[in-house]
Amino acid sequence: MKNTSAVAVRKGVLTAIILIFLQLINMTAALGAMLEKMITSAKSVKSVSPLFYGVIVALVAFFIAFSFIRSLYRPGKPKPTPLYCLGESLVIGLVSGVLIAALNALISTLNANGVKIRTYLDMMAPDAIKTAAFGREIPVMIGIYLALTIAGALLGGLIAWIIKSTGQPANAWAALQRAIAENHTIRFIRRNKIVRILVIIAILIFVFALPFILSPYGISILGLVLIYAVLGLGLNLIVGLSGQLVFGFVAFYAIGAYTFALLTAPKPLGLEFSFPIAFLVALAISGLSGVIVGLPIMNLRGDYLAIVTLGFAEIIRSLVNSNLLADFTGGPQGIKDIGQPRQPGFIESLIGKPMPENIYFLYVIMIFFAVTLYIVYRLQYSRVGRSWEAMREDETVAQACGVATSYYKVLAVIIGAVIAGAAGALYASRNTYIGPGDFVFMVSVNSLAVIVVGGMGSIPGALIGAFIIKGVPELLRDLENYRMVVFGVLLIAMMIIRPEGLLPIRRKKIYAEPDKDLEILKKELKP
Amino acid sequence: MYFQIQDLNVYYRAIHALQGISLTVNKGEIVALIGGNGAGKSSTLNSISGVVDITSGSITYQDENITGRATDQIVRKGLVQVPEGRHIFPKMTVQENLEMGAFLKNDKAQIQRDMERVFDLFPRMKERRNQPGGTLSGGEQQMLAIGRGLMGDPDLMLLDEPSMGLSPILVEQIFDIIVDINSQGTSILLVEQNAQMALAVADRGYVLETGEIVLTGSGLDLLNDPKVRAAYLGGDSDASESGSGAYYF
16 A cells, blocks of 8 residues: 555656646646636637636646546455545645646746846746736645645546446446447447438438538548548558558649649649649649559658659659759649639529539538548458458468459559549549649658558548548637647557547458358259 | 479579479379478479579479469469469458459359358358458468469479478378378479478479479388488487477488
């Protein structure tokens, strides 16, 4: 027991360290402001109110105490008594409260004595110091901090104890699952074909209406997310299914985008092709680049493959960025006035006026996403998909089973390249401008992150991953400077909680029964 | 001639791994290829399967020269290798692993029958057919690897160290199954370090040493050959006691 108390002290120190760091980068205030905005639904919060600042402090203590008390319940160990739990939580709250209060007392005292804290701690402006001190005198402030951390920790410990000793959430979860399994309505929806079709139609109507519901900002984000989902689906074929670690996926994306741009823009080539033709040519050229890359790397595996493809991507980027080729590719200035698809006439006759450009383009992207989804799905569950998976699992045996590995490897790269090229062409057309800055290494990293976060080889995973990699940072805009910090923490947490991705690929378990099938076959073959 | 290798030479860059090997397998035989580490056993199998490039020499199978053919072409002809170290597809289920073995087959009824045959040989595989291959035990994985090889409906099966890393009881089981498969009409070229077991089941054997065949004869002859006993079977101690699994080199 004594041992766990020492751990509690350590957890208290940990809480204090988190609080101190949050305060020093002024993130406590930012989080508080976000919370305040959410709860009071104010348009903008200039400076956070003490109440919400305090809630954030208490929440940190709450979570640490909660997870600590929960961790005390281990199989094979005696269950801790409620009094003991509260005692440990109190230790956490006390230790962290004392430390964070001490820091603020120090800063406030120095500030009062005319030391310019800001010289040393960039985020600690006088205003911020005042907020952190709740605008009170030092003794009151210390009291507030202690009260906050102790209250937070006690509450956390209490809730953890309630959950663990009653086993409620686990039971509730099981009960819910049972209810779902037994519930006739849900089973009805799952089993009944007509109902299932109706549900699918409802979802389709919702998706169809989505561009009209969303704000212009939302439309632009959804478009970007879908383009990245397409990229993810393409890369998924190469990395997730065929198991080749291609690191320079942006190269194909860039080739598709540049081909499309050069064919449709008035400058520098002045070709001004129409959308469908330019789009098909872009697909063909990116497929061709897939062949050119795919053939020499056929025999490379793992890290070597990653480096070679990375190099290829850099070559492409340097080429389009170079002044030498500026007459041909637009050079560092990029290409503007890229062509857009023309709306077919029936839309105007149907709704009376032309559809807004951004809404129309979102539909184009949606249709394209659906087509890619269909192609990728059919590929994955085909003979080709199976041979890719076999190659990923074990190339030697795949070969021993008669899979022509070189052929299927290059095939994966080509199909992936075509999909990426199409995504690039759409991107160019949507933005009407592209430049070398759009095709940096980060695009490759992001598209890889899309499939890692979503789950390697998983098709719904690519969509979820794209939403998280491209959509969530936009949802976090309220956090301003701390956006990427929070995003990074989210990604780390996600990979710890679900190391195989959010929606990892599941093996289908619907199998033929060999005996039964053989019986049926025998009957069929007899006459 | 059913299967014949003539004067096979293989180089790994400067290393002369196989130095003019010639061997034959007659229809319906079990032929054992034994030898120490680095003798060139696996290289021989890999060059037959077309995984390793051959420098010179020829490989004939069912009166056809298959030297330098692509691996999948060779597998298509019913010459199937079960690679060393089991190598199952760990994330695929047992059934999917077996289906991969029939990758080049189009006749679904035949695939069903082959799968039934594998399940007859390895009832354990049937119990576990929805389980990922990686969760099987070592012996089961070896069974799965052999079963997968059988799904290709091989006429000549190349087995690379099927006893590797298995307990003596499992080794005996695996060898029983090999004899079983052979009695159903599949010829077998068996590479083994466990010379005792391999020679006991083989019709004929070849002894490889640093890329050359140094001895050949019937399984029994080799088993009783003083040189083989000295080199591979731990002297002339109780070599006749079979299946103890103690005679690795």
